[in-house]
Amino acid sequence: MEKMTFDKHTSAQFNAELEGARKHLMEMGGLVEEQIEVAFKSLIDVDTDLAEKAIKMDKNVNKMELMIDKETTQILAKRNPAASDLRFIISVTKTVNDLERIGDEAAKIAKQSLELAESGSGPQGFVELRHIGEKVRQMVQGSLDSFARLDADAALAVMHQDKAVDLEYGDAIRTLVTKMMEDPRTISRALSVMWALRSLERIGDHARNIAESVIYLVKGKDVRHKKLEKVAEQLRK
């Protein structure tokens, strides 16, 4: 099938409605990316101002969620979208949901940085946190890019990255547990780091969900709960 477009409907009003939802989704994506960045920086730099900022940003993310949901509901009610238009609306709805959850996780990370600041020290030495954080940030960016460019291969790449993040997450948890056993005084701090890691890992999962929505949108194939090799095979068909 040729490249997808959403602007060739007989009804110009319908084009405008779809474009509105698309534009707002991308705006929401940008906002969430920024929120992750701020939250993560607040954690690494032990910066309470940034943490407060990240928590506040969540309100705007929630507002965008409500607005886009309203737009997609209106389109469903009035336009009876079919085929790629229907898949677009379904994908937008799911992606909005994932983005909102990512926003929640980013706010949780910021809350953990406040905890860490209170206990008087940053997550020094926890290289894994920095590494996973960077990877997850790239995943979110990659998933939103793949949505913007309707690129199923780029979405598949995000799914691959998620697998790598999950493995690293397991390793990091083991390292932290070892540290806690070696020196029980670190337990409280290590727990905060663990929670932050957990949030990052969840953000990765949501980025993967977005990537799956993109593949559904572009290829019309539901690749949820499938092994990556199977997904790659389906995309080649």
Add this chain to the structure above:
Amino acid sequence: MNTSVKDTMESTFAGWTETVGNAMLEGEARMSTRNTDVFYGDKQAIFGVDLDIGKNEVLAMIGPSGCGKSTFLRTLNRMNDTIDICKIKGEILLDGENIYDKNMDVVSLRARVGMVFQKPNPFPKSIYDNVAYGPRIHGLVSRRAELDEVVETALRKASIWDEVKDRLDQPATGLSGGQQQRLCIARTIAVSPEVILMDEPCSALDPIATARIEELIAELSENYTIAIVTHSMQQAARVSTRTAYFHLGRLIEVGSTDKIFTAPDHKLTEDYITGRFG
């Protein structure tokens, strides 16, 4: 054919090879068309259509005006015979028998393949006589009591019995549009057809009457093969199990209705059902 339309067709179908999807069924088909062409004079309206209609399936045929879907539907019970300039090539089979064979009795064919039209067209007779007409002329019943039973069964199957049972002797033209259409369906059913063809059966009806006909189609599909032409894509999506998309006389794509309305394979199908046509 004027030049501009011809040019459009040639550019649209440059590289067009064959219908996408499952036009042919693996199981037994009730009706099949093979390499069917239809001409009006020297203008070709249908180009080499191969399509099976399965038993107990509801096949929806959709496409823009002039795409040939109604013409195609009408070839399935030889309604085009009345048009002198209309010529049909290829085979159209009902239970494996070519309906254009010279030994085929057209009257009994039309009893086996019934048709419901866009506008309800009851005879200017009583409700009872409308339904009894077919069984009478085909000699399906000999006694009045038997005929009463056939009429009642047909009216019940068409979900209109309760509304008309107390006024069977009144003129059918006094019924509402939706009731008239269900009466026409009862009239079709009364001769126990195998296939029911419907040509935009709800286009003259309001949404409630439409919903009742759609409900009826679902019930009838348990016992009959149904092929329906509709301009309402939502109706095709609601009532059919398989959908065929026609475009400028070609059968472009056939697939399960679920697939056609969520992820069609052909660009032309996609453009039409998402309203990108024209």
